[in-house]
Amino acid sequence: xxxxxxxxxxxxxxxxxxxxxxxxxxxxxxxxxxxxxxxxxxxxxxxxxxxxxxxxxxxxxxxxxxxxxxxxxxxxxxxxxxxxxxxxxxxxxxxxxxxxxxxxx
Numbered sequence: 386x387x388x389x390x391x392x393x394x395x396x397x398x399x400x401x402x403x404x405x406x407x408x409x410x411x412x413x414x415x416x417x418x419x420x421x422x423x424x425x426x427x428x429x430x431x432x433x434x435x436x437x438x439x440x441x442x443x444x445x446x447x448x449x450x451x452x453x454x455x456x457x458x459x460x461x462x463x464x465x466x467x468x469x470x471x472x473x474x475x476x477x478x479x480x481x482x483x484x485x486x487x488x489x490x
Contacts, residue, residue, distance in 0.1 A: 399421070400416065401416060401419040408471055408473075412430065414429070415457065417474050417475060418478075420455060420482070421440060422439075422440035423439060424436040424437060424439075424440050424461065424466075434464075436461055438459040439460050440460070440464075440466070441459075443465075444456035444482065453469065454468060455479075456468075
């Protein structure tokens with residue numbers, strides 16, 4: 386099994402255009418504003434995925450009643466991946482995703 390490759394880089398979001406800084410305590414792989422990502426990794430941090438498609442946030446994972454993670458789905462190839470949330474992620478967007486998934490939208 387391949388191991389996690391630590392990468393913590395700022396980037397420009399392909400979905401909303403926000404300038405996303407490197408994370409303060411972890412590795413960041415999604416936009417803090419709209420929570421979208423990009424399909425760049427096969428194993429976290431390896432930058433080996435050839436797809437490069439936009440990853441839409443489709444589900445929020447919850448533990449103890451609190452949002453702790455995101456599930457992204459690639460709009461190009463359908464790949465699904467799980468990611469941890471960061472302290473500076475947009476909570477309004479998180480709760481919108483939670484509402485959509487709760488009501489089957």
